[in-house]
Amino acid sequence: xxxxxxxxxxxxLFAAATVCADEPLPPHVQFWKNLDGxxxxxxxxxxxxxxxxxxxxxxxxxxxxxxxxxxxVVSTEVSGWRxxxxxxxxxxxxxxKNYWHxxxxxxxxxxxxxxxxxxxxxxxxxxxxxxxSLEDGNVYRFSVEGKTKDGKPxxxxxxxxxxxxxxxxxxxxxxxxxxxxGSWDVKRSDGTSARVHWKKPNEHAEMLIxxxxxxxxxxxxxxxxxxxxxxxxxxHAYGEKGAYFWVRFNEVVPGKLKGFFGNxxxxxxxxxxxxxxxxxxxxxxxxxxxxxxxxxxxxxxxxAQK
Numbered sequence: 001x002x003x004x005x006x007x008x009x010x011x012x013l014f015a016a017a018t019v020c021a022d023e024p025l026p027p028h029v030q031f032w033k034n035l036d037g038x039x040x041x042x043x044x045x046x047x048x049x050x051x052x053x054x055x056x057x058x059x060x061x062x063x064x065x066x067x068x069x070x071x072x073v074v075s076t077e078v079s080g081w082r083x084x085x086x087x088x089x090x091x092x093x094x095x096x097k098n099y100w101h102x103x104x105x106x107x108x109x110x111x112x113x114x115x116x117x118x119x120x121x122x123x124x125x126x127x128x129x130x131x132x133s134l135e136d137g138n139v140y141r142f143s144v145e146g147k148t149k150d151g152k153p154x155x156x157x158x159x160x161x162x163x164x165x166x167x168x169x170x171x172x173x174x175x176x177x178x179x180x181x182g183s184w185d186v187k188r189s190d191g192t193s194a195r196v197h198w199k200k201p202n203e204h205a206e207m208l209i210x211x212x213x214x215x216x217x218x219x220x221x222x223x224x225x226x227x228x229x230x231x232x233x234x235x236h237a238y239g240e241k242g243a244y245f246w247v248r249f250n251e252v253v254p255g256k257l258k259g260f261f262g263n264x265x266x267x268x269x270x271x272x273x274x275x276x277x278x279x280x281x282x283x284x285x286x287x288x289x290x291x292x293x294x295x296x297x298x299x300x301x302x303x304a305q306k
Contacts, residue, residue, distance in 0.1 A: 028081045028088045030109030032056055032063040034134050038163040038231065038251075043069075045156060052160070053250040055230040065092070066250045068258060072290070073098065073121050074274045076260075088112060095273070095292050096121040102130055110134040116144045120156075125149040138162040179279055180208060180224075183304035190297050192216070195304070198224070210237065218243050218266045233257065241266040247275060255279040261289060271295070 025033070035054045042049050050069030057064045065077035075094030082089055090102035100118035107113075116130040128146015135141065140160040148154050186194040193215045198208045210222035220239035227234055233249040243266045249259035257277040264270045273291035280286055283303035290296050 025109075026081075027107045027109050029060060031088075031107060031112065031134075032060075032079065034110065034137060035063065035140065039140070039160045040163065041158055041160040043156065043158045051251060053231065055232075066248075066260065067092075067094070068251075068274065071121065072274075074260065088114075092118075094121065097123075104130070116146070124154070126154050128154065179282065179285075184285070184301045185304050186299055186301050188297055188299050196222075196301075210235075212237060212239070214239075216266060220245070232259070239266070242268065249275075249277075 024030075032054075033056070036056055037054065039052050039054070040049070041052060048069050048071060050067055052065050052067045054063055054065045056062070061081070063079040065079075067073075067075040067077065073094050073096045075092050075098065077090060077092035077100075079088065079090045081087075086105065088102075088104040088107050090100070090104070092100045098119050098121040100116060102112075102114060102116050104112040104114035111131075111133040113131050114129075115127070117127040119125050126144070126146055126148050128144045130142065130144050132140065132142035138161065140162075141157065143155070143157040145155045146153075180198045181200065183195065183197045186196060188194075194212055196210055196212045198210045201207065201209055206226060208222075208224040210224060212218075212220040212222060214220070218239045218241070220237040220243060222235055222237035224233070224235040226232075231250070231252075233247075233252050235247040236244075237246075238244045243264055245261065245263035247259060247261045249257040251258035255278065257275075259275055260273070261275040262270070262272045271289075271291045271293075273289055273295075275287060275289045277285065277287045285301040287299040287301070288296065289299070
């Protein structure tokens with residue numbers, strides 16, 4: 001009797017699992033999954049080019065986007081589904097006081113349609129109709145047609161092209177494990193300096209541990225690792241008196257890294273912004289940090305002599 005009951009229970013659970021597995025994804029989730037990945041884009045008029053990485057977050061309930069364009073504007077976007085209104089909502093903000101707010105009551109796995117309001121990087125305030133569609137999974141097009149705040153007609157569009165993984169070497173994201181090892185002297189354009197030592201905790205680890213000794217006496221300990229789901233190289237470091245920094249590189253190719261940073265020094269001063277890193281040679285690395293207030297600090301890392 002017990003065996004028969006267990007058999008029935010197993011069949012019920014198997015049937016329930018089969019139903020759940022066959023249940024189609026909601027249209028907005030399918031649309032997000034189609035966008036997930038690395039893209040290049042071109043906006044017109046103006047011929048602005050850039051790159052964006054979209055990644056699913058919050059257990060698949062939001063989509064985050066990180067944008068960098070050819071004019072140096074960096075922006076971050078978050079998309080969410082309002083179940084009570086059955087509307088897909090997108091909010092984006094950039095470092096040039098630009099923002100966009102999109103509402104899509106019409107959503108399929110490959111298209112969205114709704115309204116757009118915002119301010120472009122050149123300061124133009126607008127509102128209009130937004131239409132976006134995916135073509136063959138690798139091309140995404142959108143157009144906005146409306147008017148500016150003073151009533152003038154406004155129309156702009158964009159074309160996004162997906163970067164397929166087979167064009168990117170599997171070893172690219174591993175490059176930091178090869179060229180960062182050892183001790184480095186850091187000199188910055190703001191007059192500060194540091195000594196950092198990076199090591200692997202063991203031979204097979206795909207991560208680094210860094211120890212920073214700043215010129216103001218602050219010492220920070222850092223962990224650098226790769227997030228395979230978001231395709232990002234991420235670093236976090238913490239020190240005395242509340243000092244810390246974090247870096248997220250969402251563009252990682254051999255010899256070059258681009259992303260975003262945030263930090264707080266021992267005096268309590270904080271900064272956020274964009275960062276670029278370039279490997280000049282085996283013993284020289286240069287970086288450029290552009291804070292949200294426009295302040296630029298450059299670094300030169302020179303491999304320390306043994």
